[in-house]
Amino acid sequence: xxxxxxxxxxxxxxYQKHLIEAMNLQLGSINHRSDAFxxxxxxxxxxxxxxxxxxxxxxxxxxxxxxxxxxxxxLNCVDQYSFHLTxxxxxxxxxxxxxxxxxxxxxxxxxxxxxxxxxxxxxxEETELICTTQNETSTGVQIPVxxxxxxxxxxxSKLLCTDLVSVAPYSAIDHTMMDCSFFSVQKAxxxxxxxxxxxxxxxxxxxADQLKxxxxxxxxxxxxESYFKNYKTFETPSTPNVIAIYILGKIAEDMNTLxxxxxxxxxxxxxxxxxxxxxxxxxxxPLVNQETHRSRTVAVLNTVQPSAEIIAAVKQHHMAVGxxxxxxxxxxIRIANFPATSVQQMEELLDVLNTL
Amino acid sequence: xxxxxxxxxxxxxxYQKHLIEAMNLQLGSINHRSDAFxxxxxxxxxxxxxxxxxxxxxxxxxxxxxxxxxxxxxLNCVDQYSFHLTxxxxxxxxxxxxxxxxxxxxxxxxxxxxxxxxxxxxxxEETELICTTQNETSTGVQIPVxxxxxxxxxxxSKLLCTDLVSVAPYSAIDHTMMDCSFFSVQKAxxxxxxxxxxxxxxxxxxxADQLKxxxxxxxxxxxxESYFKNYKTFETPSTPNVIAIYILGKIAEDMNTLxxxxxxxxxxxxxxxxxxxxxxxxxxxPLVNQETHRSRTVAVLNTVQPSAEIIAAVKQHHMAVGxxxxxxxxxxIRIANFPATSVQQMEELLDVLNTL
Numbered sequence: 001x002x003x004x005x006x007x008x009x010x011x012x013x014x015y016q017k018h019l020i021e022a023m024n025l026q027l028g029s030i031n032h033r034s035d036a037f038x039x040x041x042x043x044x045x046x047x048x049x050x051x052x053x054x055x056x057x058x059x060x061x062x063x064x065x066x067x068x069x070x071x072x073x074x075l076n077c078v079d080q081y082s083f084h085l086t087x088x089x090x091x092x093x094x095x096x097x098x099x100x101x102x103x104x105x106x107x108x109x110x111x112x113x114x115x116x117x118x119x120x121x122x123x124x125e126e127t128e129l130i131c132t133t134q135n136e137t138s139t140g141v142q143i144p145v146x147x148x149x150x151x152x153x154x155x156x157s158k159l160l161c162t163d164l165v166s167v168a169p170y171s172a173i174d175h176t177m178m179d180c181s182f183f184s185v186q187k188a189x190x191x192x193x194x195x196x197x198x199x200x201x202x203x204x205x206x207x208a209d210q211l212k213x214x215x216x217x218x219x220x221x222x223x224x225e226s227y228f229k230n231y232k233t234f235e236t237p238s239t240p241n242v243i244a245i246y247i248l249g250k251i252a253e254d255m256n257t258l259x260x261x262x263x264x265x266x267x268x269x270x271x272x273x274x275x276x277x278x279x280x281x282x283x284x285x286p287l288v289n290q291e292t293h294r295s296r297t298v299a300v301l302n303t304v305q306p307s308a309e310i311i312a313a314v315k316q317h318h319m320a321v322g323x324x325x326x327x328x329x330x331x332x333i334r335i336a337n338f339p340a341t342s343v344q345q346m347e348e349l350l351d352v353l354n355t356l
Numbered sequence: 357x358x359x360x361x362x363x364x365x366x367x368x369x370x371y372q373k374h375l376i377e378a379m380n381l382q383l384g385s386i387n388h389r390s391d392a393f394x395x396x397x398x399x400x401x402x403x404x405x406x407x408x409x410x411x412x413x414x415x416x417x418x419x420x421x422x423x424x425x426x427x428x429x430x431l432n433c434v435d436q437y438s439f440h441l442t443x444x445x446x447x448x449x450x451x452x453x454x455x456x457x458x459x460x461x462x463x464x465x466x467x468x469x470x471x472x473x474x475x476x477x478x479x480x481e482e483t484e485l486i487c488t489t490q491n492e493t494s495t496g497v498q499i500p501v502x503x504x505x506x507x508x509x510x511x512x513s514k515l516l517c518t519d520l521v522s523v524a525p526y527s528a529i530d531h532t533m534m535d536c537s538f539f540s541v542q543k544a545x546x547x548x549x550x551x552x553x554x555x556x557x558x559x560x561x562x563x564a565d566q567l568k569x570x571x572x573x574x575x576x577x578x579x580x581e582s583y584f585k586n587y588k589t590f591e592t593p594s595t596p597n598v599i600a601i602y603i604l605g606k607i608a609e610d611m612n613t614l615x616x617x618x619x620x621x622x623x624x625x626x627x628x629x630x631x632x633x634x635x636x637x638x639x640x641x642p643l644v645n646q647e648t649h650r651s652r653t654v655a656v657l658n659t660v661q662p663s664a665e666i667i668a669a670v671k672q673h674h675m676a677v678g679x680x681x682x683x684x685x686x687x688x689i690r691i692a693n694f695p696a697t698s699v700q701q702m703e704e705l706l707d708v709l710n711t712l
Binding site: 001003005007008009010011015016019023026027028029030031032063064065067068070071074096097098100101102184186191192193194195215217218219220221222223237238239240241242243244320322 | 357359361363364365366367371372375379382383384385386387388419420421423424426427430452453456457458540542547548549550551571572573574575576577578579593594595596597598599600676678
């Protein structure tokens with residue numbers, strides 16, 4: 001089966017090779033305070049830096065998922081006031097987390113399927129952290145890189161973070177303009193779920209220190225303080241998912257060998273194929289009207305047929321696409337456009353959809 | 357290499373077989389809101405119940421590690437007052453988590469290497485939750501099952517929890533007397549790190565509801581409310597480590613086939629071998645004096661030779677033992693006695709130690 005589902009998704013072509021190698025090296029048994037582990041962490045750190053152009057001002061930490069990182073960001077980087085750009089299930093859940101954690105978040109909300117015009121955005125003066133979701137996986141809306149950068153230019157004194165789930169490493173954001181960002185590996189990195197990655201600069205650490213000194217609860221597990229302290233020797237606060245960290249480094253290395261520019265070019269070709277298909281087919285139409293807001297990595301299409309029928313028909317050809325998210329489950333499909341699938345495989349999928 | 361390290365430790369004999377099967381089934385790509393995943397969760401739940409005699413009054417949840425679960429217990433089950441029995445690094449860290457989370461914990465502390473006499477223990481009346489560590493991995497001290505049960509009988513109105521890291525599934529605690537317990541899989545289950553398991557009854561949920569209604573911050577990610585809600589359909593609050601959950605169920609099934617009584621008998625034999633060895637060898641002695649307090653699954657031995665030399669000598673025979681923990685790193689070794697290693701392998705290890 002070829003998985004075009006928006007995460008968990010198809011595994012990257014080299015995933016199994018690296019997994020077998022990890023087994024042969026007995027990496028499932030090594031101590032996370034050993035040189036063997038430190039070498040793995042350092043390698044993954046180096047390869048991700050190269051792949052995603054992450055500057056030395058930022059550290060790279062591991063968590064269990066992006067969902068966990070939402071919580072850690074709120075606890076470590078916000079005393080009271082976060083501000084959220086919301087336009088779908090995941091950006092709203094990030095906002096909900098702030099409420100659950102007894103913060104006082106505010107938001108600029110647009111309809112599902114809509115993007116943001118950065119000129120419209122005003123934020124309360126007390127805002128400490130601006131939270132964005134570069135790729136809203138539920139609706140297939142992206143925030144163009146330039147728009148994210150505009151936000152930092154417009155509000156330079158505020159911390160800025162972005163959720164890169166289902167867009168890293170395609171996203172070419174300038175990390176020097178981003179205080180932190182994060183993703184999980186079961187999307188565009190083509191790995192099984194179980195690992196989240198958090199890219200963080202020292203402004204975030206300074207904020208966490210400030211909150212801690214003020215007597216606030218910044219959490220106990222995976223605090224920024226414990227992350228940065230352990231990072232000095234390429235260790236983690238507690239026993240991490242060692243094998244996933246190892247394989248992420250190896251896949252990042254493979255992607256560096258392919259070249260991120262080539263990977264992006266390939267994804268562009270496939271994204272154009274999906275949207276061109278939808279333009280030509282009367283029974284499919286992109287949910288997102290404005291082209292610049294259409295995600296290049298998760299395409300959401302309104303369907304005429306019930307999505308379950310389409311999914312079942314595609315499955316007969318040993319392929320899987322995602323249903324719509326939440327209330328749109330029956331009336332939309334979602335097609336992941338990640339590096340793990342080829343142009344040819346995308347062609348085959350669209351051929352099948354074309355016959356429906 | 358045969359790993360006798362106290363976690364990560366040697367992988368269980370069937371681990372790789374199940375991993376390959378998981379790859380063949382493409383479990384790394386399946387959706388965690390699908391029937392395929394629900395079936396996996398249900399199977400793992402059933403097999404763990406059978407193996408560890410977990411009654412229907414308790415739910416079984418998945419987290420990324422036992423460390424994460426420490427935090428979740430504090431947030432969900434304690435308004436202000438937890439009470440901790442501490443005698444080493446891990447029980448103390450659980451206590452430290454309570455402080456970090458702005459609770460007001462109290463503790464009954466004994467020296468490292470000491471166990472507890474339950475008759476000595478008095479707890480403040482305001483105590484909400486009693487926190488115990490059945491097997492203190494840093495010092496190799498266990499709390500006998502009967503003593504844990506005594507604690508519940510003595511303080512029936514308090515919530516009781518125990519850390520089963522490095523002792524599950526050997527531990528034969530009566531879960532009906534335990535409000536919650538937890539472990540991570542890289543110890544006696546013989547899996548790589550990346551999954552924690554939390555066994556919880558509805559008293560804990562009721563407490564979490566009460567705290568939430570009072571306006572307290574009980575966390576946003578993996579709250580008991582979200583766990584119980586998703587558990588109704590064998591789902592998880594967010595995307596979990598699907599493959600680890602699958603393999604845990606398969607290993608639990610394999611252990612059920614072997615029979616938990618046989619597994620325990622085997623561990624008893626090996627534990628006796630280690631302590632008998634230490635009794636006879638002038639350069640090794642158990643840290644723990646009182647026999648009933650000596651861990652059956654993690655033996656800590658004081659050494660005359662620096663531990664690094666012993667570890668290096670053992671390594672030449674393709675075996676690994678752990679160093680002492682923290683300040684005892686150089687003067688102790690730790691030998692894990694988990695189901696993944698056989699009586700014969702333990703014999704080989706002790707033969708090597710005997711020649712030193």
